[in-house]
Amino acid sequence: MAQEFFDIFPLCSRRSHEAVGPGAISFAASMVGITHGPVLWIAEQRQNEHLHPGGLIQFCDPGRLLFAYGKTHMDVLWIAEEVLRSKSVSLVIAQLSTDIGLTEGRRLQLAAEAGRATGLFLLPQGMGSNAAETRWHCAPIHDCNNSDSTLFDWRCIKNKSGTTGQWIVNWNDTAHHINLVAQTGQRARQQAQAG
Amino acid sequence: MLTHFHKNAQRIYCLNRKAEKAGLSRDMSFADARAMYPDLISDLADPIGDLGFLRVLVRWAERYCPFAGVDGTNGLLLDISGAAHLFGGEQAMLDDLFARFQRAGLSPAIAIADTRGAAWAMSRYGQKSHYGSKQQSGAIIEAGGSLPALANLPVAALQLADKTIHSLRRLGISTIHDLSQIPRVTLTRRFGASLLLQLDRASGAQPDPIELQKHQVGFAARMTLPEPIGLSEDVLGIVGRLMHAICKKLETAHMGARRLRLSAQRVDQNTVYAEIGLARPLRDAERMTNLFSRSVEAMDAGFGIERIRLEVIEAESLKLTQISHIDKKAAASDALADLISRIGNRVGFENIVRYLPAQSHIPEKSFLVAAAAYSEAAENWHPAGERPLSIFPPESIGATGASPPQYFRWRNMPLTLVEAIGPERLLPEWWLDNSDWRSGMRDYWRVQTKQGRRLWLFFTPQNPNWFVQGEFA
CATH class of the missing domain: 1.10.150 (DNA polymerase; domain 1)
Incomplete structure (x- = not known):
């Protein structure tokens, strides 16, 4: 189980990935946290909602992030492609409000290959392009048996080269990595075995 | 005598002393003047050329004092405070200035x-009486x-x-x-x-x-072509050659370009422009030429371009640095700067930004948003308590009680509270007027809902109301 997760989780480089759901931003932030070097975060023209460096700091150094705002959907895709191709950043995150078409998705995938970078596209629920390597559904969850307040439910709902799955994880903000949290049922069993 | 077109008539712009003595004056209609003296020698005025000449004089006048400038359309202004004694006093300086002008064939009023x-008054109007005397x-x-x-x-x-x-x-x-x-x-x-x-x-x-x-010393280069050209590769090739010339000039002046303009004059006498900005001062011909490629391709060459001029609009000082082949960090930051330039030229430099820390406990003001091209990445980030990952303008949830509401609706989602940690009381900055904080102090709570969402709520005790301002995931 754990093996499967760490096979796909630090999202593989030279590919474009997608994340949907209410926890997509923290998914992207933890991706930033486990990589190195500058990261470009692209969004459509300044929205009301934006990242807060005070919250970002538990995932990564906010100074590593550059933000680019495109006027239109096409601008965002253009910037994403340009940056993926440029070989000067290793991770590109783009927040989109409309779907990526087949052609655009494929272009972005090719750009990621050419620039040896990882692309991560944050999309509204239910959207996505066929060209993406993996697609994740992310949501924060609450577990009444677990006092930990930073649990996430990450589901890989599309994987081009492997199986999909569902994992409960949390972010370790001192060691800067993702911990896999055993699910309630399994934990009960483990405790029974130990007891 | 020189004339110009002003107030719907050809008028006298400038005249020599002989004409003045004959009764002519400035701004007199040229037709009247010619009626009085049919053998008047006249020519059209060239104000732009005059300005150029004045600029030359300004540079020459810097031999007297460092503060010299053009004043209006026909004057030089020299701030000689503290400089007169170098020439043996004000009178001596004046005589010297006058003598030099006269030797050049000019008759200035000083x-x-x-x-x-x-x-200004004395030089323009004061000396009329002296002219005749001696x-x-x-x-x-x-x-x-x-x-x-x-x-x-x-x-x-x-x-x-x-x-x-x-x-x-x-x-x-x-x-x-x-x-x-x-x-x-x-x-x-x-x-x-x-x-x-x-x-x-x-x-x-x-x-x-x-x-x-x-x-300012300008950095520009131009090329006139024997035959008009129309292919974007050809234009780029010429831009490359001009760029090399400009970069050489920039290097001797220890300057770097920040903004460049390319103007291409077409065969039909129209001029098309392309402008690029740079994320940092630069004098690397190849990198700058590459940045032009997108706008040159978008250029409409019409029937062909016959003259190309490239000029630096904004230049900043750029010191010579030791070039090193091992310094990978510099190469990486160069690549990033080029990337910022490329993006900035498409979406505008104000749209590519980075966060900088700011000294404020107000959550929405605890960071600055600065254009990436004009700022350096900051490293001194300090966590100021638990802050959400994303914030947005406060959204009311319609609750009024002093303790966090057990059930509430936010963005059309019914949410049930499981745990609330707080309050963290933040006071408005009374020394600044901020309309968002008019409702007084805020008690912030970190709220875990049964549905999973972790929200950042605040309560305004002076004006009872609950708002959602951020989300932790």
Whole structure:
């Protein structure tokens, strides 16, 4: 189980990935946290909602992030492609409000290959392009048996080269990595075995 | 004599002393003048050329003092405070200046005064009487003596609007002395504050700061082609050659370009422009040429381009640095700067930003958003308590109680509270007026809902209401 997760989780480089759901931003932030070097975060023209460096700091150094705002959907895709191709950043995150078409998705995938970078596209629920390597559904969850307040439910709902799955994880903000949290049922069993 | 087209007629722009003696004057209609003297020698005025000549004179005048500049369309302004003694006093300086001008075939009117207004008035209007008498290089007004010295000059010497001069003349006030005799209150009531301001500036009662525009050394290159061209590769090739020339100039001046403009004149005499900005001062011909490729491709060449000019609009100082082949970090930051330039040229440099820490406990003001091209990445980030990952303008959830609501709706989602950690009380910055904080202090709570969402709520005790302002995931 754990093996499967760490096979796909630090999202593989030279590919474009997608994340949907209410926890997509923290998914992207933890991706930033486990990589190195500058990261470009692209969004459509300044929205009301934006990242807060005070919250970002538990995932990564906010100074590593550059933000680019495109006027239109096409601008965002253009910037994403340009940056993926440029070989000067290793991770590109783009927040989109409309779907990526087949052609655009494929272009972005090719750009990621050419620039040896990882692309991560944050999309509204239910959207996505066929060209993406993996697609994740992310949501924060609450577990009444677990006092930990930073649990996430990450589901890989599309994987081009492997199986999909569902994992409960949390972010370790001192060691800067993702911990896999055993699910309630399994934990009960483990405790029974130990007891 | 020179003429120009002004107020719907060909008028006299400038004339020599002989013409002046014959009764002609400035702004007189050219037709009238020619009627009086049919054998008048005249030519069209060239104000742009004049300005160029004045600029040359400014550079020459810097031999007298560092603050030299162009004043209006026909004057030079030199701030000689602290420089006169180098030439043996003001009189000696004046004589020297005058002699040099005369040797060059110019007949200048020069005045030295302790205010700019007085010097202007004296040089324009003061010396008419001296012309006939004998050789005099110019006028010097002693310190503090501006008003008596200007007393006999016409009011026009105060650089007033035409309308004001006319109405003053109609009132019988023709000299500055007349003007200074009138009670100030009545003058202000009739003509507004600007008239007295000009008078006070000339007399030294009001400060008149001098701002001189330093003429900047330009970096530009152009090429005229024997045959018009139309292919974007050809244009880029020429841009590359021009860029090399400019970069060489920039290097000798220790400057780097920040903004460049390419103007291409087409066969049909229209000019098309392309402009690029750079994320940092640069003088690397190849990298800058590459940045032009996108805009050159978008350029409409029409029937062909026959002249190309490339100029640096904004330049910043850029010191020579040691080039190293092992320094990978520099290469990476160069690549990133190029990337910022490329993105900035498409979406605007204000749209590529980075966060910088700011000294404020107000959550939405605890960071600054700075254009990436004009800032450096900051490293001193300190966590200020638990803050959400994303924030947005406060959204009311319609609850009013003092404790966090057990059930609430937010963005059309029914949410049930499981745990609330807080309060963290933040007070508005009373020394700044912030309309978002009008409702007074805020008690912030970190709220875990049963549905999973972790929200950042606040309560305003002085104005009971609950809001959602951020989300932790």
